[in-house]
Amino acid sequence: MQSSSFPLIPVRDSSATAMVRTSALFVLVALLCLPWADLSISTRDPWQELARLGWGLLTPSFDNPLTLLEALANTLAFALQGVALGAVGGFLLALGYRRAAVRRFAAFIRAIHELFWALLFIQLAGLSPAAGVLAIAIPYAGTFAKIYGELFEEVDPSARQALPVGTGALSAFFFTELPQCFAHMVTYTRYRLECGIRSSAVLGFIGLPTVGFHLETALKQGQYSEAAALFYALVLVIVTLHGWMRAKLLPLYLLAVLVWLPPVAQFNGALVWRFFSEDIVPAPLRQGWNGEGLWRWLHALWSSQIAPGLGNTLVLALLALIGTGLVTLLTFPAISHLFGRPVTRAGGHFFLVLMRSAPEYLLAFVGLLLWGPSMLPAVVALSLHNGAIIAHLVGHYSDSLQLRDDAVTGLNRYLFEVLPRIYRTFLAFTLYRFEILMRETAMLGILGIxxxxxxxDSAFTEFRFDRAMLLLLVTALLNMSVDMLARTLRRRLHLSSQPESL
Amino acid sequence: MSIRKRIAAARRAVLAATLTVVSSLASAQTFTFTAIPDQDESKLTERFGRIADYLSKQVGAEVKYIPVKSYPAAVAAFRNNQVQLAWFGGLTGVQARNLVPGSEAIAQGAEDTAFKTYFIAHASTGLKNSAEFPAAIAGKSFTFGSKGSTSGRLMPEFFIRDHFKKAPDAIFSRVGFSGDHSRTMTLVESGAYDVGVLNYTVWDDAVKQGSVDTSKVSVIWTSPTYPDYQWTIRGDVDAAWGKGFKQKVQQALLDMKDPQLLQAFPRTGFVPAQNSDYAPIEKTAIELGIMDEIM
Structure with missing residues (x-):
């Protein structure tokens, strides 16, 4: 693998056919899912509410700038601490990534949405800064482990082979693999910080004092001007990230956020003990072993929650995957230097940053007003949000392509020059996203799916941690299977891992 | 009593003892409360800061308010002794008191002794207000409020099951959880959902303020009454703040007469309450399978 920011991969006909086949397969499976996907449209007069929302977006206002600044500072504090801790944890896991057990563990911890980690830690450590930091750090460690680990795996082995016999494993790693991957790791880690800021904002939805705390209230109450101000503030932080996030300043920032929001928690030993010894023990086993009761409990949960939950999650995630692909292919030219003018590119960037910064909840809500409750708003919301993220990455990647001076322009350039060259990258990015789509389907209870x-979420609301644990386990298993499948597919298609892909 | 049960009982006793020790250590601190009002969650800190000042003066101790967003987070804070007093919905209060042995409901809103749920429908459904349960809602799309809400989920689900003898999924074309009473109103007003259920005070307030278009959405049924919001206090506050502290807090709540303070909830006043007032809520939650029977 080259050490340029994007690897050059020799084009092989067989792999091109395989890519086409895989794409076709996904589309086919998604089409087969359609009969189970309720995409009906049933709304009557959404315009009044949409007008209110639109007016709010045009007239952002916030009474108390201090509250806003404090929420922004908290958002950054959780994000920076969580991502930093996650990166360290992920790095350590990545060292053992060749082991299947480590890979599975990493897939396990990243399968669980930040919100659910937060709900768990809030139970154990109360509403404390540590709960928020860990909620981000743990799933992010799983993701970092995967990306760093795959980078280490794909590194050019010739450097290591040139080492004298008897070089220690650690020295070999620090002098051969790490230097070759380092640039990629930095790029990826910085990209994850943007994700961390979004995650941190979303943690506010359940009560941590970030931007999401106020944003959720404003959305719920229909105070759209206030929501818009919060949303724009968040977008501003994300847009300017490249400007203020410098490697040299990082220690300073970390120190600042540690002082601002020390990650303390008040662990209550008795509660932690009760949580593990009683709360998460399946209800029928709390009075001692009861095989028959356990069987009934499992059976009831399987038929009422696990089976329909698995079905809906897979159908929705698959449809959203296709939607994400379409949105990506349609929108990446808007920011690519191979198309358009500086003005249109600025517009493209603006649109993409809005879409990827908007919480899916907001997009789903607009969709719900427009089309009524069904899978349609869910698919559209997930596709727009995730498509915007991938389009951003694919658009940047396309800038690195060299076209002949006399290359065709317009649609022909898109179809015959650019698309074939970016398709491999596009496919790798999109396949990576599948896992995340599955996790994000959790956020859409408002749509009745x-x-x-x-x-x-229901199990947490009902304080049934035994059920929550079982369901989290099922989700993690599903994620681990998808991870294995994607790994196999990527091998077969010779898709390289692209660090910027998640 | 079988050996198994005895072991379980002994384990619980030890746990309870540890819990008391730990929590009494932890509470050498400010008396803290939280509240999730049923509407208008904006400027919580400002509005409830005034309540904290009032309580502080009345009970002669430092009192602090912390804003909490979701029901699970509020209960977690109560359980962790981060807050010792909380304004809970009917169901959340029952859940919290089950998780924190010794805690007590001490006061409820004057309105909460006989709370009601409104069933609302979009005009295009043709459903009209009636005294009878609106059986014609079957087959429509339907939204509850938040999953843990008493007036937006528990009680309406009870009345629905009671009438149809079926689960909501089997009755409606789609069942959503809007997450909030105001959202339910917006979603039914826009026709995104045909029918919804919500806290009656939220609706009455919106009508008074003219923030809902009653030509598009209207109340089609008013449920029978049930107990709802209440103040719940931890059982160990007397140990931390001195004997009689619980009673002082209760008295301070009952004596709250300033309409400006009461507007935060919003209630016209508070009346005494006790755990047994919420037995019907607990029974309903167990019947609906939202709670397990406490063994």
Whole structure:
């Protein structure tokens, strides 16, 4: 693998055919899912509410700038601490990534949405800064482990082979693999910080004092001007990230956020003990072993929650995957230097940053007003949000392509020059995203689609941690299977891992 | 009593003892409360800061308010002794008191002794207000409020099951959880959902303020009454703040007469309450399978 920011991969006909086949397969499976996907449209007069929302977006206002600044500072504090801790944890896991057990563990911890980690830690450590930091750090460690680990795996082995016999494994790693991957790791880690800021904002939805705390209130109350101000503030932080996030300043920032929001928690030993010894023990086993009761409990959960949850999660995630692909292919030219003018590119960047910064909840809500409750708003919301993220990455990647001076322009350039060259990258990015789509289906209970995440959320609301644990386990298993499948597919298609892909 | 049960009982006793020790250590601190009002969650800190000042003066101790967003987070804070007093919905209060042995409901809103749920429908459904349960809602799309809400989920689900003898999924074309009473109103007003259920005070307030278009959405049924919001206090506050502290807090709540303070909830006043007032809520939650029977 080259050490340029994007690897050059020799084009092989067989792999090109395989890519086409895989794409076709995914589209086919998604089409087969359609009969189970309720995409009906049933709304009557959404315009009044949409007008209110639109007016709010045009007239952002916030009474108390201090509250806004404090929420922004908290958002950054959780994000920076969580991502930093996650990166260290992920790095350590990545060292053992060749082992299947480590890979599975990493897939396990990243399968669980930040919100659910937060709900768990809030139970154990109360509403404390540590709960928020860990909620980000743990799933992010799983993701970092995967990306760093795959980078280490794909590194050019010739450097290591040139080492003298008897070089220690650690020295070999620090002098051969790490230097070759380092640039990629930095790029990826910085990209994850943007994700961390979004995650941190979303943690506010359940009560941590970030931007999401106020944003959720404003959205719920229909105070759209206030929501818009919060949303724009968040977008501003994300847009300017490249400007203020410098490697040299990082220690300073970390120190600042540690002082601002020390990651303390008040662990209550008795509660932690009760949580593990009683709360998460399946209800029928709390009075001692009861095989028959356990069987009934499992059976009831399987038929009422796990089976329908699995079905809905998979159908929704697959449809959203296709939608994400379409949105990506349609929108990446808007920011690519191979198309358009500086003005249109600025517009493209603006649109993409809005879409990827908007919480899916907001997009789903607009969709719900427009089309009524069904899978349609869910698919559209997930596709727009995730498509915007991938389009951003594919668009940047396309800038690195060299076209002949006399290359065709317009649609022909798109179809015959650019698309074939970016397709491999595009496919790798999109396949990576599948995992995340499955996890994000959890956020859409407002649409009345009972996914696994919907049932996990219900279990937490009902304080049934035994059920929550079982459902989280199922989600993690599903994620681990998808991870293995994607790994196999990527091998077969010779898709390289692209660090910027998640 | 079988050996198994005895072991379980002994384990619980030890746990309870540890819990008391730990929590009494942890509470050498400010008396803290939280509240999730049923509407208008904006400027919580400002509005409830005034309540904290009032309580502080009345009970002669430092009192602090912390804003909490979701029901699970509020209960977690109560359980962890981060807050010792909380304004809970009917169901959340029952859940919290089950998780924190010794805690007590001490006061409820004057309105909460006989709370009601409104069933609302979009005009295009043709459903009209009636005294009878609106059986014609079957087959429509339907939204609850938040999953843990008493007036937006528990009680309406009870009345629905009671009438149809079926689960909501089997009755409606789609069942959503809007997450909030105001959202339910917006979603039914826009026709995104045909029918919804919500806290009656939220609706009455919106009508008074003219923030809902009653030509598009209207109340089609008013449920029978049930107990709802209440103040719940931890059982160990007397140990931390001195004997009689619980009673002082209760008295301070009952004596709250300033309409400006009461507007935060919003209630016209508070009346005494006890755990047994919420037995019907607990029974319903167990019947609906939202709670397990406490063994």
């Amino acid at each position: 009972p996914t696994l995440g919907f049932f996990i």
